[in-house]
Amino acid sequence: MRLLHRSRLALGLALVVAALAALPVMAQERGITPTEIILGTTAPLSGPAAPWGATARGIEAYLQYINEQGGIHGRTIRFEIRDDGYQPPRAVANVLELVERVGVFGIVGMIGSANAAAVRDYIFQNEVIWMTPAVESDPWIGNPNIHYLFVTYPNYYQEAKILARYAVQELGKQRVAIIYQNDQYGMNGLRGVRDALAELGMAPVAEVSYELTDVDLSVHALRIGQARADAVILYATPNHGAMAAAALAQLNPRPQILSSFTLADPIMARLAGAAWDGVIVPSYFPYPGTDEKVDRVLQILVERNPELAAMAFNALAGVTFIEPMLEGFRRAGPNLTKESFVAAMESIQNWDGELLRGVTFGPGRRQGINRIFLARMEGGVPHQLTDWIEYPVEY
Amino acid sequence: MQLIQKYEEEMALVRGWAGWMGVALLAAALLAAPWFLRGYQLYIANIIGSKIIVAIGLNLLVGYTGQISLGHVGFVAIGAYAATHFVTAFQKAAAFQWLGGPFWVALLVGGAAAAVFGVLVGLPALRLEGPYLSIVTLGFGLAVQQLLINWPAVSGGRIGLFVPTARIGPWLLNSHQSMYFLVWTCVVLLSLVAFNLTRSHVGRAFVALRDSDIAAEVTGVNLRYYKTLAFAVSAFYAGFGGALEAYVVRYLEPTMFNLYESIYYLAMVVVGGLGTIPGSMFGATLLTLLQFGLSQAQEYLPVVYGAVVILVMTIEPLGLYGRWLKIKLWSKTWPL
């Protein structure tokens, strides 16, 4: 009897396997039916990078809102999310499944340079629409295969150059150091800082890296203190950014922190407390709390998924990934095909969305935005320091 | 029930007509699979194949020799990177261009490179045991990953390392289907080698030093030789599996080789059944399918994965293979 019971369990497992092999839904143009547009993404929803999964949740909540408004030209948008645990092999499996079984029209966003690099060739070969993988720009610059790729994400390298120049030229800092995450994201920041300082005839006085698993950044701060740096450029995740700021705040005199836009998160003031006061942070869309439209979007998201309140920046960033795509759908009209979508996207010129401002694509231009602005944080409230600072369009 | 009369029968891989039927069915299923599975399912099947090879190797170490490795992913990484760099270097040499990268040599190079490190890691094993040994292997796994992160010449730096397509002469193995045949041929071959190893004097020496190394030494088993050999063989399998996985995923990045992966490999071996080769196959298949097939479970995935591990260990302390033995016994005595 017990044996029988357990073999039922085995049967259950077999059914799960069989369900995985279920037949697909085929459409004439992949991912477009008269009533529906199917999009998909793979994101780290579990594992150490899980906070970035909030970008996918933000997209999901925003699309729910769009669907509640009746969708676009009579089509609602279905959004399929897969977990990759920040592992390239799993990201590949997810993208293959989304394209071949689910049959998505496009892949939206994707977190992690490694994951994006692993699926890059497959997506290009199969001519899948790809909206804004949240990675650095290197893989796209000079790449002839990016016809179906559209990116509205700032370039870390260019941003780092702007930060370093601002520290030296506007703030008059003489000893610039950098704390960076030891991965592709941080390395791009490091390269930018080095290059910008070299152009000014200087070099970083300290280059301190940390690992994603590090829990105590006091040594890193002590090294900055030892190098007598008067400005520190920070390329970090929010919790490491907060840890670094708290540790740097114990130095005397305290160096000026300039951070990457990934820390333009309202949560930073809560995580780092007073240590975050005076930090200079760039952004590529208006900060929540300073712009009515942005606040309205955030409200829309939080109403549909209350958990996003604690991850406001990541959720909003998710919306910036998809926002221009929705405009593309609107412009392409009811006869949506892959080519009409590309043509519609290329017609977007200096377009203001709810979050993004001044998005421009065009034939041969896939980089939708090429500017950031800087602000100084005081008590969690940003005070804008500069107007938009542009950098050259690269692809 | 069958009566075993001769030692050869006891040692036979496949027993009786039922056994041969089973093997034939399995072989037919494996051969037919590419025509029934879709692209992404073949990709997952290929990943499973490469994990099976690593798991079998780890089982030779943990299950047969009783030495715990918490850093097996280090060997997997070494195999993957060694194979990729070998092929790339080979392709650059003009004289050999017409050959493409001879992937079969690359797979062996991957395995051999890992085996060299296996011997090195095995040396402390001569003095250490249990958790003390596990911390050495853990340190090794972490060190490999950290070195890769900090050594851009090897890891490919900011954009990672792309793996060239495997090719046999002019025939490019660029589809999941062709990779499927490559991977599963390797799985079958390496499983047979492992089977034969375990039923040879080497396998018996492994088991002897697992059960009691002092007693084994007294009976004339050369501890130093066999412990090191176990590490080398196990690392070879890991490196070979890693090289295959590199060809399947076609991209390498140090984050792929983190501590969690080592624990997943260990879980495959234990969930499948320690000291049995089919067990490693079951374990690697089940746990890889869970991870790759249930990505729709999203943030619940680790919960499901962990719960399955606990469940298997609760219902079946000997792992899936123990369950398989019971089912076999039950079917033999049926309809009693």
Next chain:
Amino acid sequence: MFFWQLVVSGLSIGSLYALVSLGIVLLYRTSRVLNFAHGEMSMIATMVAYSLLTAGGVAFGPAAVLTLAVAFAAGASFYFLVLRPVKEATLLGQIITTAGFALVLSGMAVVIWGADTKVLPFPLSRAVIYNIGGVFVNQVALGSFVVALVAMLGLYLLVQKTRFGLAMRAVSQNDVAARVLGIPVRRVFAVTWGVSATLGAIAGMLLAPVTLVHPSMMFDPFLKGFAGAVLGGLDSLPGAIVGSLIIGVVENLFGGYVSTSLRTTVAFLIIIAVLLVRPEGLFGHKFMRRV
């Protein structure tokens, strides 16, 4: 001065590793099980403390006590609910079960509390800095160092000076003999799990102001605690403390003078070197086995 500053901050993080390490060693001594879920159990306890302090509106003192009680109960019930049923499994099977449990817990943490980083309201502040002979120490580091010392002292008294501690030591030497002598072995195991989880909860709450609270906050402290335990000798409680402090200091000195990117690797290299000279760790007992 830079040197001493590094040493002091190394001791301060090392004392937290030591708390993690003690929980691991306590359990290993008694049951020979390496608990891979130790870090995740501490993380969940910290999440519980977070919920009590924010959503629950409980004051810090009562919340901390309540959290420790919850951790104790959870540790003991983990033994009864999960580890007892797998007692037939091999030792490695039990260890893998704890690893499976670790995955379940980290998944649950994301599902229940979300993956975002949180701040545990803490009565001490990092912004308050004391100058002790030219070396700067912040209030949190000082406070957690003191609490860690008190916890270690409490553990010492429990193990060495109480009847229960005697039972624990008896079980760790030979659980069959202990059972014959009428020691309630299962209860001893359960309480040991409870105490170990409580130590973990203290470590988690003290780490919270440094690492902030998120589902993978305990990954590295667990690893360092485990390494410290092995370095000191897995069956020695003082060894765990010394080993963890050494790791904290070495890591900081290497990070301060050489490189911050390979410091974990170097910490492990040193451990391996020590183990090659003393295979049973700095304070561990030599292996003795019957053949």
